[in-house]
Amino acid sequence: MDEPWLPVRRLDGRVEMVGLLELFARAGEISGLAETDPPNLIAQYRLLLAIFHRALAQGKGQWSSRDMAGYYREGLPADLIHAYLEQWRERFFLFHPEFPFMQVAALATAEETRDKTKPWTQIALSSSTGNAPVVFDHAVDTAPISIAAPTLLRQLLGFLQFTPGGLVKTLRDSDKAGALANTAAAMPQGHSLAQTLCLALHPASADMGKDLPTWEKGPLAISALKGEPTLATGPNDRYTRLSRAVLLLPEGDGLTVARIRFAAGLALADDEHAPDSMASYRMGSNGLVRLSFTEGRALWRDLATFLPDAGGKHALPAAVLSWAEKLRQPIGQTSAMSILVAGLASDQAKLLRWRAERFVLPCRLLEQAEAADELRDFLRRSEEDFSGLRQAATTLLARSMPDESHKDTRSRARTLLDNGPAAALYFSALERQLPRLLDLIGESRLDEADAHWNDARHVALEQAWAAVCRQSGTTAKALRAQTRAEPAYRSLLKPLRPQSSVEEQVHV
């Protein structure tokens, strides 16, 4: 609590480490957390939100959006939060014999785990351990190097939220995933950490007394770990759920950790009707799909997922964004809102990639459903262009290959196209023009937005098509295929050209 362990960035840009007490006391001078691992970053925000929420619940009981608007303008109620933290001070000790922070003390005595330890890399998402592939990290499981306890605690928080489900082999064979496994989590961002916490805080509810964070609950018994998955009682429970049971074993100096005890955790059952407040869903072909970081699909293509959708047909934005929007109205905040999207994508137990991205969304997009529909329309058009381009390009490549009439040639051509640069070129060319599009939609200048996006699509199509032509080569067969596929490509460009230049023929 007093020990500095959370990296924060001050408003002047300097990065420093602070403890929880100092962090809440100076939240107005801090621009945000400076954690560099996206999963850990989100997990730390969630920890802070749970503390803030409980402090208000204990200090005030209920609160309204007017109270929250006050905190947003004037700073967090530091005295309430301090009183709360002091009340639970003992539970925040990392190596407490009975209540170690975010850990399970019972592992030290339980028969199944008493004699077994694992290297700390087990709970670090960025480490290679077990059969995960070695990429950057060359740690060896049998000879772990010790790590500073505060650093490991940050890893632990990220791990508990983002751990993928799968084999555990201690207490239970397998275990459920963490609350945010395979999710691109969204967080609204204010100018300071205090504002960010106010924006993202879950609202007060009638049964708040039941929704306790881990440290307020009694010590976890082994029988509870073996039990059936349970639903989260509320955001506080979700944000601090011990999805795996971990106990850090301090080295001799008491400051570093090399080995841990590890077992199945308090499994979290998924409730379809109460999705995680930071997870967004977009409409897939078979119903809603949780937004994650997919290979070959940049997140901005799903940007409309974060926006209100009146019909509920396209997307289910993260609840945390609607809370933020509700708070922005009473304080008369009309500037654009910055959104942090961070997290981890995994396939079964295999971690694939993590990202942290930031989008600045104009106020009009967040408030008006029709503005969101406009953006959706713009994005949809560029997706349609791409599928048209993909079709024409596949035909081109198939025709430039030997044995073009073979039944597999078309699918080989499709693979060739997917492995080539065309898609990346197309979408990165569009992405560069996205901020301007958002601004224009935000200012309701739709004609200009239309012209701007048409230009962007035109350039993107040209670049992608040139790439496909290069990819197909310069044999006579390829040249023939290029010429024959050209009408399909030109028909994509045609509606995007200003009328005056439609007649122009490009002859290289």
Place this chain on the structure above:
Amino acid sequence: MSEHAQDFILHLEQLAECDRGALAALRRSASFPPGAYPPAFPYVERFVPADSHADDSFRLALYVSAGLFALLPRHQAGQSLAAAFGKLWQHRKSDSVEKRFIALLDAEPEQLPNYLRQAVTLLAADGYGLDYQALLRDLNYWLSPWQREQYDGTTSRDKVRRNWARDFYRQHETEQG
């Protein structure tokens, strides 16, 4: 160069009108490697720039064009060889014409005069004319040993080939459309 090329084509047209012996010599030269048949020298060499060497691509292009012109003495501005060949393909509805064209596109510079001679013989049989100025310009690019690559990996030879492919297949489209 275009003025120079224009003079050259004019000169060839004059030969076609009043010097059948010259045309016969040029026609004969088409069976030899370009610039290697001495009886054709008097009609072509004067258009070769003074400082160019024997294998200069412009010199070769002059000889190839002159030989082809002698086979088909009908200059028709604006109709490239590929376009004329595309029309022939449309008219005859024959796959072998397309195959010949593809072979032509894939030809190495050494084989090119030979393929061109065959193509022009076919065009002559059906009475098509072609733009010899454009042909001279394209051959100059194609036959050049110095093919500098553009930033996107294409060379000037590739560009000529790409234009030829377009001209050829566009005839197909316009006929159908």
